[in-house]
Amino acid sequence: MNEKESRPVVVGVDGSAAAQAALRWAVEDARRRGCPVDVISAWHPDYGGMIGPVPAEVIMAMSPQVMKETAQKGLDGAVEGFEGVEIRRILVEGDPRDALAKASEDAELLVVGNRGHSTIVEAILGSVSAYCVHHAACPVVVIRAPKVEQEHAPLEAALPLTPGPLL
Helix, strand or coil: CCCCCCCCEEEECCCCHHHHHHHHHHHHHHHHHCCCEEEEEEECCCCCCCCCCCCHHHHHHCCHHHHHHHHHHHHHHHHCCCCCCCEEEEEEECCHHHHHHHHHHHCCEEEEECCCCCHHHHHHHCCHHHHHHHHCCCCEEEECCCCCCCCCCCCCCCCCCCCCCCC
């Protein structure tokens, strides 16, 4: 990157609500700074969870080409509708932690959501946002996932339940 180019705001997206909130925040910040946004999505084949016979449809959906195409569609969908700032889509094969830490080397700022995967996956792989906070070469902003409104009415008061016979 030469001295005349402005350093981008880098943001990681993975299809989660937190990542989409991070993207909105990053775009607004890049508008204020007058710099581009590098939107990074990482994918990689992971066959570690497959045990025993697997249906052919599952095997076909897990081919590297299909996984890459699916990730590209997710990346393209994530950036739809944003205007007023240059958005560069970057699809990377590999671990998202490594991809974002590497991108942070030439970034003005790195923005990530606080939760992408489920709690179980996060416990196994580790938190991408925590990794970025500790390993990024630039300042990091972690955006919390938006609160989800309850779609149903609150439960009415029920009779108190006891744990079983009290002897």
